[in-house]
Amino acid sequence: MHHNTQASPPLFLPRGPDLNTPLPARSATGYPTATTLAELQANLADIRSRIDSACARAGRSPDEVRLLPVSKTVDEQRIRLIYEAGCRELGENKVQEAYGKWEAMSDLTDLNWAVIGHLQTNKTKLVARFASEFQALDSLRVAEALDKRLQAEGRALDVFVQVNTSGEESKFGLAPDAVPAFMRALPAYTSLRPRGLMTLALFSSDADHVRPCFTLLRTLRDQIRQDSPYKDQFDELSMGMSGDFELAIEEGATTVRVGQAIFGARNLPDSYYWPEGRAPQPETPGR
Numbered sequence: 487m488h489h490n491t492q493a494s495p496p497l498f499l500p501r502g503p504d505l506n507t508p509l510p511a512r513s514a515t516g517y518p519t520a521t522t523l524a525e526l527q528a529n530l531a532d533i534r535s536r537i538d539s540a541c542a543r544a545g546r547s548p549d550e551v552r553l554l555p556v557s558k559t560v561d562e563q564r565i566r567l568i569y570e571a572g573c574r575e576l577g578e579n580k581v582q583e584a585y586g587k588w589e590a591m592s593d594l595t596d597l598n599w600a601v602i603g604h605l606q607t608n609k610t611k612l613v614a615r616f617a618s619e620f621q622a623l624d625s626l627r628v629a630e631a632l633d634k635r636l637q638a639e640g641r642a643l644d645v646f647v648q649v650n651t652s653g654e655e656s657k658f659g660l661a662p663d664a665v666p667a668f669m670r671a672l673p674a675y676t677s678l679r680p681r682g683l684m685t686l687a688l689f690s691s692d693a694d695h696v697r698p699c700f701t702l703l704r705t706l707r708d709q710i711r712q713d714s715p716y717k718d719q720f721d722e723l724s725m726g727m728s729g730d731f732e733l734a735i736e737e738g739a740t741t742v743r744v745g746q747a748i749f750g751a752r753n754l755p756d757s758y759y760w761p762e763g764r765a766p767q768p769e770t771p772g773r
């Protein structure tokens with residue numbers, strides 16, 4: 487047994503052996519940088535066709551899966567190109583970075599910004615102002631602060647509850663067994679519209695270690711739909727990234743968050759965006 491202080495045994499998932507082995511930096515994963523409209527379009531087309539194939543394998547309709555391009559570290563010029571390629575929503579991990587981009591590109595009035603990274607209460611004001619959705623809700627303190635700010639802005643916000651499905655101690659998100667009680671507390675915050683769950687799977691190239699994270703998130707969502715006040719509106723599963731989105735779709739993902747496979751490898755280490763201890767996935771694109 488590992489010693490996660492949060493998760494309880496029934497929902498325990500095995501820790502992959504990979505976590506003890508240093509892996510290459512994510513920027514070494516080989517995703518080529520897309521700088522032109524044509525390159526971005528080609529990457530988008532490739533990912534959409536892989537989404538289609540994964541849906542076909544799972545007997546699902548591609549209409550059920552939303553591709554959310556993740557544009558963290560991507561500069562304004564390339565963001566304008568992805569907009570030109572037809573994208574109308576982008577995911578950003580850091581609030582400050584997202585807010586700056588929102589301000590700089592306020593002329594693109596139909597471009598929506600999804601905040602998908604951990605939030606501190608002192609940043610809720612910004613999120614309430616510009617975000618189209620918030621995918622990393624994992625504390626009632628943030629729920630309360632965000633609700634207050636949203637009331638002040640006179641708006642409501644779609645939120646996803648982030649769950650730590652991998653058992654990694656360093657990771658953000660609620661322990662799986664804490665989710666039902668969390669959901670029962672959420673109706674107090676009337677400006678939040680809980681839409682579903684979000685997770686980052688274990689970083690491993692071994693599907694046998696990654697898949698259980700996705701299965702767990704789906705199981706939790708189904709469970710919550712039965713006993714929460716949200717029921718039918720609570721249908722989203724945001725899971726899957728560049729290295730594992732096909733697996734996530736096979737397990738029921740409704741939103742996949744894909745950055746590097748669209749824009750190319752990032753220069754910033756992921757430790758800038760995620761808690762220390764997260765190792766990147768040694769995956770090659772286009773497998």
Ligand SMILES: *Cc1c(COP(=O)(O)O)cnc(C)c1O
Pocket residue numbers: 556558579602603686726727728729743744745746747759
């Ligand atoms: C960066 C990020 C992604 C996308 O990761 P890629 O490897 O670039 O596809 C997905 N989810 C979150 C929360 C992220 O911060």
